[in-house]
Amino acid sequence: MKRVLITGGAGFLGSHLCDRFIKEGYHVIAMDNLITGDIRNIEHLFHLPNFEFYHHDVSKFIHVPGELDYILHFASPASPIDYLKIPIQTLKVGSLGIHNCLGLARVKGARVLIASTSEVYGDPTVHPQNEEYWGNVNPVGPRGVYDEAKRFQEAMTMAYHTYHGLETRIVRIFNTYGPRMRLNDGRVLPAFIGQALRGEDLTVFGDGSQTRSFCYVDDLVEGIYRLLLSDYPYPVNIGNPSEITIKEFGEEIIKLTGTSQKLVLKDLPKDDPKQRQPDITKAKAILDWEPKVSRAEGLRITYDYFKSLPEEELYKAAY
Ligand code: NAD
Ligand code: UDP
Numbered sequence: 001m002k003r004v005l006i007t008g009g010a011g012f013l014g015s016h017l018c019d020r021f022i023k024e025g026y027h028v029i030a031m032d033n034l035i036t037g038d039i040r041n042i043e044h045l046f047h048l049p050n051f052e053f054y055h056h057d058v059s060k061f062i063h064v065p066g067e068l069d070y071i072l073h074f075a076s077p078a079s080p081i082d083y084l085k086i087p088i089q090t091l092k093v094g095s096l097g098i099h100n101c102l103g104l105a106r107v108k109g110a111r112v113l114i115a116s117t118s119e120v121y122g123d124p125t126v127h128p129q130n131e132e133y134w135g136n137v138n139p140v141g142p143r144g145v146y147d148e149a150k151r152f153q154e155a156m157t158m159a160y161h162t163y164h165g166l167e168t169r170i171v172r173i174f175n176t177y178g179p180r181m182r183l184n185d186g187r188v189l190p191a192f193i194g195q196a197l198r199g200e201d202l203t204v205f206g207d208g209s210q211t212r213s214f215c216y217v218d219d220l221v222e223g224i225y226r227l228l229l230s231d232y233p234y235p236v237n238i239g240n241p242s243e244i245t246i247k248e249f250g251e252e253i254i255k256l257t258g259t260s261q262k263l264v265l266k267d268l269p270k271d272d273p274k275q276r277q278p279d280i281t282k283a284k285a286i287l288d289w290e291p292k293v294s295r296a297e298g299l300r301i302t303y304d305y306f307k308s309l310p311e312e313e314l315y316k317a318a319y
Contacts, residue, residue: 001050003027003067005110007058007101008074010037012180013115013173013217017072018042020221022051029064032075033057035089036082041180058097059089068108070228073101073153074115080143080269081186087145094149095156102160111167113228114157116235118174118276119147128243128277131172131235141271154235161233169227174239174278178217178298179305184316189214189299192250193306196257198314206268208247213277215240216298219291226287239278240291256299 008014009030031054045051058075077083083090105112121129122137137147161168177189223238
């Protein structure tokens with residue numbers, strides 16, 4: 001049985017990856033300090049003999065007994081309000097955390113896949129973004145703690161690949177959504193659905209003309225699985241190219257939830273990227289991958305999930 005370590009395994013994406021690797025017959029070790037994750041995301045796996053959970057901070061020395069075939073480094077605050085609240089931890093998990101994972105991988109002879117992000121492109125001046133674009137990041141702006149941590153993480157991973165011959169994979173993830181996102185994590189989709197369910201107006205930042213391209217979680221997980229098993233060591237964008245303005249997205253959520261609330265405009269956060277759309281030519285060519293789930297279908301599943309949560313979840317603060 002192949003053994004995989006998934007850091008950030010109790011988070012939104014990490015928990016879906018745990019499910020996928022269990023389904024594929026792996027022994028899965030999830031590691032998480034629960035700073036933004038939720039143990040309930042993986043509780044359903046606790047009874048399985050091929051699942052283990054380590055409550056541990058990846059930025060501190062990692063010890064995992066036994067063999068490891070793969071390490072997926074997904075631990076990191078991911079939502080802007082999270083990484084603005086815990087900037088130092090964000091920088092540490094992207095630097096010390098990946099260093100620990102790469103060191104562990106060398107000892108175990110494991111392959112490492114890191115969760116990078118479209119944020120390495122910053123506020124992009126090239127559209128859509130392809131992997132050859134170097135980005136437009138403000139290192140000392142509020143988002144710099146996340147963007148630069150992820151850029152450093154890519155550089156460190158390539159260095160281990162080049163100098164130590166370690167097998168590495170880099171996925172640049174574009175905005176992904178689905179069940180198990182935290183209703184109060186501040187990202188636009190849970191923010192809008194939470195507001196609709198509480199009967200509040202939907203807060204559009206800026207004039208809502210900025211764009212994003214939303215990918216359903218199952219599509220992302222499929223792309224990551226294929227990339228891990230491929231032999232391609234350079235960054236690959238995984239995302240859904242279907243692009244929409246945030247204002248139109250708010251209107252879609254109003255329609256979906258049937259709320260009578262309206263959109264209200266709020267200040268645009270500093271350095272908020274104006275446009276974002278993945279160029280997935282590489283993923284198509286190398287992984288034979290493209291997204292399958294339409295936004296209408298993915299939003300319906302995600303809305304049903306949020307509606308099924310206990311009512312008190314709707315009113316919980318972020319921490
Ligand atoms: P999330 O907050 O739900 O999951 C992150 C998990 O990492 C949480 O469970 C958290 O407790 C854990 N964690 C954070 N710091 C840790 C540490 N020092 N030690 C151990 N565990 C730690 O966020 P997510 O959306 O699931 O994101 C997962 C990964 O994917 C992140 O690396 C993020 O940067 C990346 N990513 C996500 C998206 C997206 O749209 N969801 C887009 C681009 C990149
Ligand atoms: N946004 C918004 N209202 C909210 C939360 C976010 O208009 O309540 C906007 C935000 O300014 C950004 C877009 O939605 O332009 C996506 O934000 P999110 O935090 O989900 O992801 P990111 O900016 O990291 O892509």
